[in-house]
Amino acid sequence: MDEEQQPERFDLENDFEGGEFIGGEFYYRKKRSKRQQTEEDRLYGVFADGSDSDEDRRSRKRERADYSAPVSFVSKGTTGNADQAPKDEEARPSFATSGPAAAGAGLGAGGGHGGLGFTSAGPASQQGQGEDEEEESVLPTAFGARIKAKAAKRRQEEQQQKKQETQRQATRTADPEFGGFERFTKGIGMKLLQKMGYKPGEGLGREKTGIAKPVEAKMRPKKVGMGFGVRHQDSDDESAQQRTAQGPQAAQQAPQQQKATWRKKNKDVRVQREYKSAAEVLAAAPAKPLAAQPILDMRGPQARLITNLEHLNVQAEDESAKAPMPELQHNLQLLVDLAEADIQKLDAKLRHEQDTAALLVREKKRLEDEATLQAEQLERLAEVLQEVSRCAALPGDPNALSLQQVEAVYSSLLKTYREEYILYNLAGAALSHAMPRLSAAMQGWWPLADPQRCVADFRRWRPLLEPSGHGAGGGTALFAGSGAFGSMDGVGGGADAQDPYLLLVSEVVLPPLRAACTTWEPRDPEALLTFLEAWEPVLPRAALQHILDMLVMPRLRAAVTQWEPRQETVPIHAWLHPWLPFLGSALEELYPVIRHKLGVALQAWHPSDSSALVLLRPWHRVFDTTEWDALLLRCIVPKLAMALQAFAVNPVAQDMAPFQWVMGWNEVLPHHHMAALLDVGFFPKWHQVLHYWLSHTPNYDEVTAWYLGWKAAFPPGLLDHERVRRQFNAALNMMNTAVDGTVLPMPSVAPTSAYSSRWAADPTEAAAGAVPAAATAAAGATASKAAAAAMGMGASTELTLRDLVQRFAEEYSIQFLPKFGRFQDGQQVYSFGSTSIVLDNVHSTIRALVRDRWAPVTLETLLQQSLK
Numbered sequence: 001m002d003e004e005q006q007p008e009r010f011d012l013e014n015d016f017e018g019g020e021f022i023g024g025e026f027y028y029r030k031k032r033s034k035r036q037q038t039e040e041d042r043l044y045g046v047f048a049d050g051s052d053s054d055e056d057r058r059s060r061k062r063e064r065a066d067y068s069a070p071v072s073f074v075s076k077g078t079t080g081n082a083d084q085a086p087k088d089e090e091a092r093p094s095f096a097t098s099g100p101a102a103a104g105a106g107l108g109a110g111g112g113h114g115g116l117g118f119t120s121a122g123p124a125s126q127q128g129q130g131e132d133e134e135e136e137s138v139l140p141t142a143f144g145a146r147i148k149a150k151a152a153k154r155r156q157e158e159q160q161q162k163k164q165e166t167q168r169q170a171t172r173t174a175d176p177e178f179g180g181f182e183r184f185t186k187g188i189g190m191k192l193l194q195k196m197g198y199k200p201g202e203g204l205g206r207e208k209t210g211i212a213k214p215v216e217a218k219m220r221p222k223k224v225g226m227g228f229g230v231r232h233q234d235s236d237d238e239s240a241q242q243r244t245a246q247g248p249q250a251a252q253q254a255p256q257q258q259k260a261t262w263r264k265k266n267k268d269v270r271v272q273r274e275y276k277s278a279a280e281v282l283a284a285a286p287a288k289p290l291a292a293q294p295i296l297d298m299r300g301p302q303a304r305l306i307t308n309l310e311h312l313n314v315q316a317e318d319e320s321a322k323a324p325m326p327e328l329q330h331n332l333q334l335l336v337d338l339a340e341a342d343i344q345k346l347d348a349k350l351r352h353e354q355d356t357a358a359l360l361v362r363e364k365k366r367l368e369d370e371a372t373l374q375a376e377q378l379e380r381l382a383e384v385l386q387e388v389s390r391c392a393a394l395p396g397d398p399n400a401l402s403l404q405q406v407e408a409v410y411s412s413l414l415k416t417y418r419e420e421y422i423l424y425n426l427a428g429a430a431l432s433h434a435m436p437r438l439s440a441a442m443q444g445w446w447p448l449a450d451p452q453r454c455v456a457d458f459r460r461w462r463p464l465l466e467p468s469g470h471g472a473g474g475g476t477a478l479f480a481g482s483g484a485f486g487s488m489d490g491v492g493g494g495a496d497a498q499d500p501y502l503l504l505v506s507e508v509v510l511p512p513l514r515a516a517c518t519t520w521e522p523r524d525p526e527a528l529l530t531f532l533e534a535w536e537p538v539l540p541r542a543a544l545q546h547i548l549d550m551l552v553m554p555r556l557r558a559a560v561t562q563w564e565p566r567q568e569t570v571p572i573h574a575w576l577h578p579w580l581p582f583l584g585s586a587l588e589e590l591y592p593v594i595r596h597k598l599g600v601a602l603q604a605w606h607p608s609d610s611s612a613l614v615l616l617r618p619w620h621r622v623f624d625t626t627e628w629d630a631l632l633l634r635c636i637v638p639k640l641a642m643a644l645q646a647f648a649v650n651p652v653a654q655d656m657a658p659f660q661w662v663m664g665w666n667e668v669l670p671h672h673h674m675a676a677l678l679d680v681g682f683f684p685k686w687h688q689v690l691h692y693w694l695s696h697t698p699n700y701d702e703v704t705a706w707y708l709g710w711k712a713a714f715p716p717g718l719l720d721h722e723r724v725r726r727q728f729n730a731a732l733n734m735m736n737t738a739v740d741g742t743v744l745p746m747p748s749v750a751p752t753s754a755y756s757s758r759w760a761a762d763p764t765e766a767a768a769g770a771v772p773a774a775a776t777a778a779a780g781a782t783a784s785k786a787a788a789a790a791m792g793m794g795a796s797t798e799l800t801l802r803d804l805v806q807r808f809a810e811e812y813s814i815q816f817l818p819k820f821g822r823f824q825d826g827q828q829v830y831s832f833g834s835t836s837i838v839l840d841n842v843h844s845t846i847r848a849l850v851r852d853r854w855a856p857v858t859l860e861t862l863l864q865q866s867l868k
Contacts, residue, residue: 044195167199381424384417388426391433395440403437403457406430410464418467427465431500434461438508447513448520451531458505458538465501505543509535517551522559523575528552532582548582560590565601565615573618580622591623593817595631599810602635607643607661612636613668620668630803632669637677640665644681649689651706659713666715675723683727686710690731694738703735801839805832805846808859814866824854833866 018029198204276284295306387409393400401409410430414421421427438461442454513531520528536544556579563572572594579587598616605612616636620628640662647658659682666674693703711719711728718724809816814833822829824847827838836849837857848857848865 164199377420380417380420384413384420384424384426387413388429391429395436403434403441406433406437407457407460407464414464414467422467427467427500430461430464431504434465435504435507438504442508442512445512446516447509447531448516448527451527451534455534455538458509458535461504462501462538465504466499499540502540502542505540509539510543510546513547514551517555520555522555523570525575525578529578548586552579553583553586556587557590560593563594563597565597571615571618573615573622577618577622591627594619595623595627596806596810596816599631599635599806600813602639603810605635605639607639607658610664613664617668629670629673630800632665633673634803634807636665636669637673640677641681644677647682647685649685651689651693656713663713663715666718671718671721674718675721679723679727687727687731687734690734694734698738700735700739707731707735801841801844801846805830805837805839805859808863809833812863812866814863832862835862835865837862 015032016028016030017032020027193204197206295309297304297306391401391406391409410426410433413426438454438457441457445453447453517528532544532547539547556576560572560576565572576587576590602612616631623631643658643661648655662674662677662682690703690707707728714724719728806816809832815831816833817831819829819831819836822836824838827840830837830839832848838847838854840847845856846859846862847854848862850857
C-alpha cells in the first residue's frame with residue numbers, strides 16, 4: 001500500500017521505518033532518511049514552487065516515479081553457454097519499470113501475464129483501440145489512473161515549454177539583444193525572472209507593465225539643448241516597427257549604426273536632419289485641435305494678455321498707423337537706447353575709477369604714515385643703540401663707564417624710550433653691563449659681617465631689570481645652585497628663568513651667602529636675621545624662599561635635633577622664635593621634636609622650680625591648642641596636683657608658696673583645667689577648715705577677713721570661672737548660716753580626734769580660729785589624691801594613640817620622633833628608638849618595620865627591640 005493509503009499507526013509522522021510497539025515500548029528498524037535541501041531550495045527559499053511541508057515532500061517523492069513510461073524489457077540472461085540451453089525453453093522476459101513500483105508490481109507465475117492492470121492480451125494488443133477503451137481495459141484501477149494523470153501532466157508541461165520557446169524565439173527575433181546577459185549567468189538569469197513571474201514577450205511586474213530592458217543612453221547632436229529634437233516613445237515604437245518590417249538584418253544594423261555614431265568620422269550621421277513638408281506635418285498632426293493658450297505680448301510700452309491670435313497685431317498696427325514714419329522712430333529709439341547704455345556704462349566706469357582713486361589716496365596716506373613712523377622708530381632705535389653702545393666697554397677698560405654711569409644711562413633709556421626698552425628687552429642688555437660691575441663691587445663680600453653692602457645699588461637696579469614689574473611679586477621657583485651666568489637649577493617656569501634681576505641675585509648675592517651659612521650658628525641668629533631684614537625689600541620672592549628653605553631650615557633642623565633642654569644655657573625660643581615672621585608654618589615640622597624633649601626634661605621637674613614656666617611660656621601661642629593642652633596635662637598638671645596635695649590651709653601660719661606655685665601657671669594653663677585642679681585639690685580642704693572654724697564660736701570679722709584674703713589671691717579671670725565662683729558662694733552661704741545660729745552640716749572630711757582634743761585643750765587657739773597644720777594636711781590628703789586622680793583621668797581621656805606612645809617612650813627615655821618626608825600607606829612614619837613604626841589611629845594598632853615587613857606589635861615588643 002502507498003503511504004497515503006496506510007492508516008496512521010504512530011504520531012511521529014513516519015519518521016521511522018519498521019516501527020512497532022512491543023510490550024508498550026516503541027521499536028524501529030532505522031530512521032527514515034530526510035530529504036536533502038537542493039540548490040533550488042537554498043536559492044529561492046519560500047519563493048520556490050510548492051512548499052516545504054511533509055505532504056509536498058511526499059508528493060515530490062512520488063512524482064519521481066514515472067509510471068506512464070513504457071515497460072522496459074530486461075533479459076534474465078543465462079548461467080552458461082547459450083547453445084547449451086534447453087531448446088524447449090524460451091527466454092522469458094522480465095518486466096521492469098523505471099520507477100520504484102516495479103519491485104512491488106506483483107508479477108504472476110505467467111511470466112509477464114497479468115499484473116500492472118494489463119489484460120492477458122498484453123499491451124501490444126491494445127494499441128489500435130481508442131482512448132476510452134484504453135482507460136477501461138488498460139488502466140482500470142486507481143493505480144492506472146494516477147499513471148494516466150502523470151502522463152497528461154507531462155504532455156501539458158511539454159506543450160507549455162514549446163509555447164514558451166516559441167515566444168522566446170519571437171522576442172529574440174524582435175530584439176536580438178534581449179536576454180544577452182544569459183551568456184554570463186549560464187541561463188540562471190532567465191530562470192530567476194521566470195520564478196518571479198516573468199513570461200517571455202510580456203512586461204515585468206504584477207501588472208505586466210514594466211520594461212524588460214534598461215533605459216538606453218542616446219546620442220545627442222553637438223551644441224543642441226536638452227529639449228531640442230526629443231524623440232518620444234511613439235516615434236521610437238514606429239522606428240522599431242519599421243526595423244522589424246525591414247527584416248532581421250535591418251534590425252541588427254540599426255543598433256550597430258547607433259553605436260558607431262559617437263566616432264569622429266561619423267559626424268555627418270550624427271547631424272542628419274529629417275525634413276517634412278507642410279502636408280506631412282498636418283497629416284501627422286493629431287485630429288483634436290490644440291487647446292487655446294494665453295500669450296503675454298511684451299512688444300508695446302505695456303504688457304498685454306492675448307488669448308486669440310487673430311488680434312495679436314491689431315493694437316500694434318493701430319499704434320504704428322498713428323505714429324508718422326515708424327521705421328525712423330524705431331531707429332531713433334534704438335539709437336537713444338544705445339546711447340543711454342553707453343552713458344550708463346561710462347558712468348559706472350567713472351564711479352569705479354573715482355572709488356579706486358579714493359582708495360589709492362587713503363592707501364598712500366597710510367603708507368606715508370607708516371613710513372614716517374618707521375623712520376621715527378628707526379631714529380629712536382639708533383639713539384637707543386648709541387646709548388647702549390656706550391656701556392659696552394667692560395670694567396678695566398679706560399673707556400668703561402662706572403656702575404653709577406651705566407645706571408644713569410639705562411635710567412634715561414627707561415624714562416625716554418620705555419616702549420623700546422620693553423619691546424627689545426633692554427633689561428637683558430642692562431644685566432650684561434651691570435653684573436660684571438656689581439660682581440667687582442662685591443668682591444670678597446661676607447654677608448653676615450657686612451649685610452648692608454650694595455643694598456642701595458640693588459634697590460636702584462631692580463626697576464631697571466624689571467621694567468614691566470615682572471618678578472616684582474616674585475615666583476615660587478627654587479634654585480639649588482648657581483655656577484656660570486644664568487645657570488639655575490629647578491627654576492619653576494620659563495618666566496622666572498628669563499627674569500634678569502633674579503639672575504643677577506642668583507649670581508652675585510646667593511653664592512657668598514651660601515658660603516657664609518655653612519659656618520652660621522643657629523643659636524646666634526642675629527647676623528642672618530639682620531641680613532634678611534636689610535635685603536628682604538630687594539630680594540625676589542623666589543630668592544628669599546630659596547634662602548629660607550635651602551639655607552636656614554636645614555641648619556635649624558639640625559640644631560633642634562642636637563638641642564638638650566637640661567644642658568642648654570640659652571632657651572630654644574630665644575633663637576627659634578625670631579624666625580617665625582620669615583618661616584611661619586614651616587617651623588611646625590620641628591615642634592614634635594621640641595615637645596618630646598620638653599616632656600623628657602620635665603619628668604624630674606618640681607613645681608617650686610620656675611624655670612619650667614620660663615621655658616614653656618613662650619610656646620603658649622606657638623603650639624597648637626590641642627598639642628599645648630596635651631603637653632601640660634601630661635607633664636605639668638600632675639606635678640601641680642602633687643603640690644596642692646602637700647599644701648596645708650592654716651589660718652594661723654599660712655604658707656602660700658605651694659599655692660603660688662600653682663597660681664603661677666594660670667597664664668598658660670587653660671582656666672577650665674585650673675578650675676578643675678582647684679576644685680578637687682584645694683577647695684575641699686579649704687571648706688573643711690572654714691567649717692571647723694565656724695563650728696567653734698569664731699570671730700566673724702576675722703573669718704570675713706580670711707575669706708576676702710583668699711578670694712583676692714585668685715586672679716580675676718580664674719575667679720570669674722563658674723566652678724571657682726560656685727565654691728566661694730558655698731563658703732559664703734556657710735558663713736551666713738553660722739551667723740544665723742543654724743547647725744552647720746558636717747563636712748565631707750572631718751579632722752581626727754587627736755587634733756580635735758588639741759583644739760579643745762587650747763581654747764585660745766580655738767577662739768582665734770587656728771587650725772593645726774597637721775589636721776589640715778590630714779583633712780586634705782584624701783582631697784589631694786582625688787585631685788591628682790581626677791586630673792590624670794582628664795588627661796587620659798584626651799590622649800591619642802600618639803600621646804600614649806610618646807608617654808611610654810618618655811617613661812623609658814626612648815627617643816620618639818617623626819621621620820620627615822617618610823610615609824607608609826599615607827601615614828607618618830615615626831622612629832621609636834631604632835625601630836620605624838606607624839600609628840594606625842583608626843584600628844588603634846601599632847605597626848613596626850620588622851624584617852622588611854610591616855607587622856602589628858605591642859609596646860612591650862617595641863621596648864625590647866629598642867633596648868637591644
